[in-house]
Amino acid sequence: MKRIPPAIWADAVFLLIAIADAAINLDPDDPGGNLSMALACAALIVRRRWSFVVFLLTLPAALFSAGTAAPLIALYTFASLTRRRPMLVGCVIAFAVCNALPWPPPPFLASEGFETVVTLAYAAAFAVAPALLGQFVQARRDLSAQLAEISQAQEHQRMLTTQTVLAKERAQLAREMHDVVSHQVSLIAVRAGALQVRTRDEETKEAATTIRQLAVNTLDELRHMVTVLRASGSLQTELTPQPTLGELRQLIANSGIETALNADLPDDVSKPVQRAIYRTVQEALTNVRKHAPGASATVDIRAEDGDIRLTVTNSAPTRPTLSLPGAGHGLLGLRERAELLGGEISSGPTAADGFQVRLRLPYQ
Incomplete structure (x- = not known):
């Protein structure tokens, strides 16, 4: 069974919350408000792709009806995706004003001035909460990406350090093989060749021939191994053919x-x-x-x-x-x-x- 991504589950939950909020605040005598809530719920389907446009489409629901879940979800989504802080502040203010002031606005009486300010303050705090939550989610996502990059950089650095150490060891081993082992095997080949020429005993000559041939073969293998070791661990290094x-x-x-x-x-x-x-x-x-x-x-x-x-x-x-x-x-x-x-x-x-x-x- 194919596993459903967590983002799909989150979208479904948010949409159900918005629909439930719209159903609770449904007013048969206010078709305009009901239509604005329906538009807001439908717009949430594409909230991740066009977050700012979706927020604008949900604002009428905050202005013409009591349904605020869809605009809050849209504001949270926009805050979690945008990096334009002035635009985000403007969205917070727009939601606070639309949520605090009914439409059409009544005449502002002096006795109602204090209540209006308090209502705007509460609406602003109500709007700031999803915006801050969205910014926190964005910061957490950025931090996770930076940590992943740092981890990859550290792993790459460890790999480079290991390759450097191996390259030094391989180079040192190549020098030892070339300067010591190859020299001694060369001497064996030379002495065996001299013995092969000078001796008259057939058994000794055959043994000297075998020793010289083995020494020559060993020198060839040593030269190839030195070449491999001096390649400093390249992945394209050709290794010695394995015997069968x-x-x-x-x-x-x-x-x-x-x-x-x-x-x-x-x-x-x-x-x-x-x-x-x-x-x-x-x-x-x-x-x-x-x-x-x-x-x-x-x-x-x-x-x-x-x-x-x-x-x-x-x-x-x-x-x-x-x-x-x-x-x-x-x-x-x-x-x-x-x-x-x-x-x-x-x-x-x-x-x-x-x-x-x-x-x-x-x-x-």
Whole structure:
């Protein structure tokens, strides 16, 4: 059911009040007064659109009859909409005079002078009340609009402040990535290239080639990320393309780990699930390189009971483990990503001294 606006209800109530007042003051012996009250009630229908004209049309009711509700409503409406104070004062005086002095006016006798002044004073006070109420409503409406503008300005200022802070942080992060991380990755690529040229051992040369290729790819990604960060949070900034399952074989090939991939998935796996699988395999193989040198790995992906299940298992390391820096946030980030998609991830050692990462995601 369509909701009726409050303004329509207010118009209906005011019109009923004016009609009730006219009915009470109806005089069968005064057709002119009755006609003026009918005109005043009809004019209230368009009081919001032509408030001054409506007030003028209701004045005869105050002059020729005892019905004052319609002129008072019209005066209140005009006061709530106009910003011409002299015209409003003139309307108040006009209503007071029409309401206080009967028509046709009787001859003013000296004995009636004091009563006439008192009547005019009461009529003026009677007219001032709706005018002041209308001005109060107008001031309240203006104040509400100003408060809304102030609130919008403050929200805009907060947004600008937040964007400024983010832009500074992004610029600082971009400088750190460019000056520190990119430099160190460049050194890795150079040293790997030198090793690739100088060594005669095929296994070492292959490892050096893989390291150099990974370093070059990392530099390309770092340069793109620095460009994104230096864009200062623009909404039109182009983000790095997100990986899909189609790139999984390339990831495994570049990992430098002997890995067997067993994948049996439908073609309509959603993009978020594909990204979660890719990042999980990426993190698991990274951990194999760091914590299980010389180990082989198996990546198994399948759909089962409405879920996507991923298992990455690596064998025991065949070489001594090197102490490499790590913040320990990799698996934590994967767990948060899985929970956002309604899944879960677990990990732990295997009976063969290896390690296994298990991911379950609902099929989406």
